Amino acid sequence: MIEARSWHWIAALALLLLAAVAGLVFGVTNIPVGDTLRALAGDGDDTTVTIIRTLRGPRVALAALVGAALAMSGAALQGVLRNSLAEPYLLGVSGGAAVGAVLAFGMGMQHSGSLAIPAFAGAIAAVAAALLVARAAGRSARGDPRTLLMAGVIIGAFANAVIMVALANSTADTLRGSLWWMMGSVADASWFGALWLAVYVGLAGMALLRLAPEIDVLALGEDAAAALGSNVERATRRIFLVSALLAGATVAAAGLVGFVGLIVPHIVRAFGARRHRPLIGGSALVGGTLVILADVVARTALPPAELPLGAVTALIGVPFFLYQLGRTR
Template sequence: MSLRLWLLLVGIVIVAAVVAVAGGAVPIAALDVLRALVGQGDATQVAIVQDLRLPRIALGITVGAGLAVSGAALQTTLRNPLAEPYLLGVSGGAAAGAVTAVTLGIASAAVLPLAAFAGAVAAVVVVLLVARAVAGHADPRVLLMAGVVVGAFCTALIMVALATAPENTVRGALWWMMGSLGDAQWRGVRWVALYVAVGIGLLVLWARDIDVLALGEDAAASLGLPVERVTRRVYFAASLLAAATVAGAGLIGFVGLIVPAIGRALGARNTRESLLAAALVGAALVVLADLAARTLLRPAELPLGAVTALIGVPFFLWRLRRMR
């Protein structure tokens, strides 16, 4: 990808963030946004921009980058353009771990991503075991079916965990399961950003191994790549990303499905370029989807997961038809 294209992607993220700061239930003019950013102007607008919208946009950028990179890594590793954390059950496992932590009263900003990561890893292990039991190896098609089943099972576990929870906890958890950036606060954003940065850094570091793995297991093994070990590392790093995003914003599906295809269409030539391009495109997509969730039925707010699903489901069906 050319430098001009990279600058264009960065510019799109910046424009999306600026538009999202100005838009919402209370629209704010561009000049007033600039004044509010430096603490000047109307006190209400300053509070809206600095305390509500900026943390929300920062979380959206972080979540979008994490989900997109996780999806790009999984699609390349599994050699399946339909693979993504939501469909593979990783996000469902992360949600189950996070809800368990919430119901146990141990859901601090630092602990919640760890609980979600534990649930995501457990889901990955179960999906791999099911796929190997059925197909004898990690067949990509069987992995997808196993992921859907494990995701449904995790949803059932969440319902059981919430059955005896207080009403306020149930209401908050159900909204959180549908995906939302509404509770974004700077302390939580910093923790989510830390986990996402670690996950993306690891996958970028292992990008050359993923390139080799994309040739196929037999070809990668013949080139001396420890296939099982590299595959597990990619799964765990992708799980960390999915867990951090679930802990920060709940279940947001299909971002990891749509964005990697856009990155490839832009001309990403290898895994490292694909991951970095996915991070930028995913950040812009989630910020704009959140803006749509806040404004389409203003002053009511749609679940963010519903907005991404409205985009992602037709895309999934289109990709599925192309794979025929």
């Protein structure tokens, strides 16, 4: 039994590419594959070239990046928390980002592109608050990952309360806009935004891959990790920070896209990835594929309406997750 066989990698890459092509081909109007590929190169009629290159292209790229970032973040957090139910949003990232975005909405920012900065600030503030709460716990509880999970859940609940209060006092437009944003979407993607996120996710992803052996060791428990030479608290903090930065950026770029961070690592584990370097790498590919496909479904299932991306990832993800669960048992 070889971990993460090479054909798995080839298959994952091929699936990602196929998903990307599907993301370009399908939409309100379906464009034949040949025309799509020609339009990518700049050939064909102007409308098609515009649809492919400026509308669907960045959208597919953004979806892939959001999926990759959430899945890598989830894989790292599950390992370091030693909890297969952990996911990026549990750290309070989602609640904090939503607070930032809703407050910005309330203050009159309407274009979703301008929400990225307040959302990101909210996400980072929430994670910082969760880390502080966990740190304030007694010395014996500080090293316990459950303390941090609890802190994240509490901060998330508080954030929800803030959102309710903010929305209770808002206009119908703001309410709808905020809710839509909270359900996740990559509809407003631009090449500029996607490129920016690509650099960011690339750097953070490499940092996580570098930290992966530390996660392997931390997954054994804190005493065992210390016995193997891990500087447990420092390593845990770093992994949390990078995971939170990844998740925070996705929330800023595309709102809340649930379930990806939870289920993708399980899917990749089911294909034999056990150590965190192949697990995180594989999660990036599978997470990207999943969100591209979810976005295709979101914009084609009930035309001309678009479904919320976060709802679709859950609708696709949960049955697949259950199927995998049944297969591994």
